[in-house]
Amino acid sequence: MSHMGYRCLMAVDRDHVLRSAAALLTRKSTATMDEVARAAGISRATLHRQFAGRDALVRALEALGIEECEAALDATRLDEGTAQEALRRLVKELERVAGLLAFLYTENQLFEGEGQNEGWARLDARMAALFRRGQEDGEFRIDLSPAWLTEALYGLMASGAWAVTEGRVAAKDFHYMIVELLLGGALRRE
Amino acid sequence: MSHMGYRCLMAVDRDHVLRSAAALLTRKSTATMDEVARAAGISRATLHRQFAGRDALVRALEALGIEECEAALDATRLDEGTAQEALRRLVKELERVAGLLAFLYTENQLFEGEGQNEGWARLDARMAALFRRGQEDGEFRIDLSPAWLTEALYGLMASGAWAVTEGRVAAKDFHYMIVELLLGGALRRE
DNA sequence: TCCTGATGAGACAAGTATGTCTCACATGGG
DNA sequence: CCCATGTGAGACATACTTGTCTCATCAGGA
Known part of the structure; x- marks a missing residue:
């Protein structure tokens, strides 16, 4: 061979x-x-x-998820344009991995006590940095912490992914729903 | 006896x-x-x-969760005041059960193929009705479906509950973070 | 053609959770 | 006091998953 x-x-x-x-x-x-x-x-x-085992498989999936998320973050060019535009691009890039992200997001609940993978910390930091930039540029409100906005992004993507797989919402609306809710919320703008 | x-x-x-x-x-x-x-x-x-078994226990927990959610919905008086006010009251009432809700929300992924409990359908309907009322009254935007807003509420509550248990956000901010993000989104109002 | 190495099928042991059972104990009422 | 009922402890069989192993097969390269 x-x-x-x-x-x-x-x-x-x-x-x-x-x-x-x-x-x-x-x-x-x-x-x-x-x-x-x-x-x-x-x-x-x-x-x-x-x-080697189920653990190794899940770890590998975790690594894959992190890798894909990092790739999505790289492809998004977070620093270009307004933070809002960057966030829209980011969600578009992340849409492919939403399902995997949803799995890992809940699975990580089980790894408590081991300290979370540093890869997630790096991703969290990059996403939080985007939200922080938006706040510093006056685009985003400052009463919601970047950490919470990051968490909310994960949560909404997981919810969206499940809602799509269960047929409660259409797959084509995935990106729009998440971005619009995360950015604008449910209230009508005057 | x-x-x-x-x-x-x-x-x-x-x-x-x-x-x-x-x-x-x-x-x-x-x-x-x-x-x-x-x-x-x-x-x-x-x-x-x-x-009788683990299944029965989870089912009972599901019933408890549904019961508590229904109680929260009842206590909220969804029809009084604006839809926005009602939603704020609802999240406050639901905060107690957020953890249980997060557990059931992910656990229900495993019950696929059995058709979801009718209790959830009833709850979904009541929540969706609140969002629909908000849309009809001109408070909420109409480009986000009531079904998605309901799903997003579940997702944000689960995210919030986990973020709190893992210490990423403060428990006292739970209600504010969820309501503000769900209603207003991340963007600053002009 | 022959040989190497990966694969699939299946056996096997070990670990774990589950569900059921028995028995001893304690508490509370008659 | 005696008895009934609920309970805890633990044994036990069962089922399921996992991880390891062996062996036959098959495809590709020398």
Whole structure:
């Protein structure tokens, strides 16, 4: 076996497995390793060969989620334009990972006592920085803390993702609903 | 044993157990029956005597959550005053059950395929009716559906409850943060 | 063709939660 | 005092998931 071929093969499979697992666990967070394996079209043995255990799988999913979020943040160019425009772009970029984010958001409740992954802290900081910029530029109100606005963004994305999967709202409205509510709230502007 | 005495004793214990379980499962959603029992100060055997199994316990918690939400809705007098005032009162009433609500909100993801409890549908309808009234009275914007606003309210309350338990925001700000974000959004009013 | 290595199927042991059961104990009423 | 009822402790079987292992198979490269 060639070394390159080996690295390539593993990388491709690993990514495919990871995305299948993300898609499944987004819908059913208690899926077993066997279900995850079947969803990825592989056997449980192979799944265990790639991920030492369920923990390792979830950690890998966490890393994937962080990675995708960081990529979304990078692609958004948070510093360009107004904070409001940047936030709109950000939610658009994050829409793809909303389901995975919703899974990890609730799953992280279980990791209490280990201290949260530093990746999340970095993401939180970048998002909070966006909200803080908006406040300093006079765009956003200053009586809602950047930390809360960040938390609310996560919460609304999770709610939106679930509402879509359960058919309570249309998928095409996802971005609009979240951005409009987060930015403007429910009240009519005069 | 007297019939009244029996009924009273069971009712009191059951309620106490239920509230202990709610408090525990709010923090650790995967707590075992044994942990739930110990948290309530009873043995696992007694817990099983009162609730046939874990399913029955969660169902009972669901019923409790629904009951408390309905009570909150009743106490709020949704029809009095402006929709905005009613919403502020509602969030205040719901604050007590936010933790339980957060637990059930995520737990319900697992009950898919059984059709959701009719109690939730009733609650959703009442909340959506409030948002609809706000829209019809010209208070709330009409481009965000009542269903989405209801969902967002759940999501924000869950986010707020978790953020508080993890110390990311202060408990005293809970009501203000949720109501202000839901009503006014992040943007400054001119 | 032969050989290497990954895979799938399945067996297997271990751990854990669950649900049921029995038994001893305590409390409270008759 | 005696008895009934609820309770706690713990044993027990069961089911489920997990993690590891073996073995047969199969595809790709030398």
